[in-house]
Amino acid sequence: EVHLVQSGAEVKKPGESLKISCKGSGYSFTTYRIAWVRQMPGKGLEWMGIIYPGDSDTRYSPSFQGQVTISADKSISTAFLQWSSLKASDTAMYYCARHHGDWYAFDYWGQGTLVTVSS
Amino acid sequence: SSELTQPPSVSVSPGQTASITCSGDKLGDKYASWYQQKAGQSPVLVIYQDTKRPSGIPERFSGSNSGNTATLTISGTQALDEADYHCQAWDGSTGVFGGGTKLTVL
Numbered sequence: 001e002v003h004l005v006q007s008g009a010e011v012k013k014p015g016e017s018l019k020i021s022c023k024g025s026g027y028s029f030t031t032y033r034i035a036w037v038r039q040m041p042g043k044g045l046e047w048m049g050i051i052y053p054g055d056s057d058t059r060y061s062p063s064f065q066g067q068v069t070i071s072a073d074k075s076i077s078t079a080f081l082q083w084s085s086l087k088a089s090d091t092a093m094y095y096c097a098r099h100h101g102d103w104y105a106f107d108y109w110g111q112g113t114l115v116t117v118s119s
Numbered sequence: 120s121s122e123l124t125q126p127p128s129v130s131v132s133p134g135q136t137a138s139i140t141c142s143g144d145k146l147g148d149k150y151a152s153w154y155q156q157k158a159g160q161s162p163v164l165v166i167y168q169d170t171k172r173p174s175g176i177p178e179r180f181s182g183s184n185s186g187n188t189a190t191l192t193i194s195g196t197q198a199l200d201e202a203d204y205h206c207q208a209w210d211g212s213t214g215v216f217g218g219g220t221k222l223t224v225l
Contacts, residue, residue, distance in 0.1 A: 035214065037162075044219035045154070045162065045205050050212075059212050095161060104209060105152035105167035112161055 002026040004110035019082035022096030029077035030054040033099035040092045123217035137193040141206030151189035
């Protein structure tokens with residue numbers, strides 16, 4: 001059975017760095033892209049970027065390019081989303097999702113990681 | 120980059136048909152997907168490639184996509200269908216979501 005398990009909730013101060021994770025299991029991690037999706041409080045979903053763990057090819061939404069870094073370590077079947085300097089406006093729920101290439105859709109989602117940035 | 124527009128809210132009576140639209144430039148030339156998100160939960164894929172249902176999704180969920188509009192239709196809507204619904208498509212290699220629609224069953 002496919003599972004995407006994300007790291008736990010984080011509380012950080014503005015200016016701090018952060019790296020959250022998404023561990024895949026139950027399938028071949030290197031053959032499906034993993035996307036990161038932001039959901040700000042009470043708002044819709046926002047596509048941030050996507051990585052192909054097989055070769056680490058990464059694409060970013062223009063809105064998030066330069067603001068975050070997406071990476072993956074295929075040896076531990078884990079994708080990452082990181083910030084070098086958090087802002088209060090980064091407060092949100094962050095989801096990882098597996099991209100089913102043949103379907104052009106996200107067929108499995110992680111449980112979400114809540115990131116709170118507050119002084 | 121392209122944008123997808125959804126109505127903020129749709130209301131439907133139990134047993135009736137709910138239609139949720141998603142509009143974007145030449146959306147009919149792309150594949151649209153739909154996700155259901157209940158309060159406090161992760162999104163769940165309900166429609167992919169415009170019209171297809173993943174295993175386990177009830178037949179009352181259907182989709183269409185033509186011109187500039189994709190539509191999610193829920194026939195015989197049930198109280199448990201109350202949720203936010205998000206459309207999604209691809210702009211080249213970049214994904215984009217609509218703003219989401221809150222479906223109220225009353």
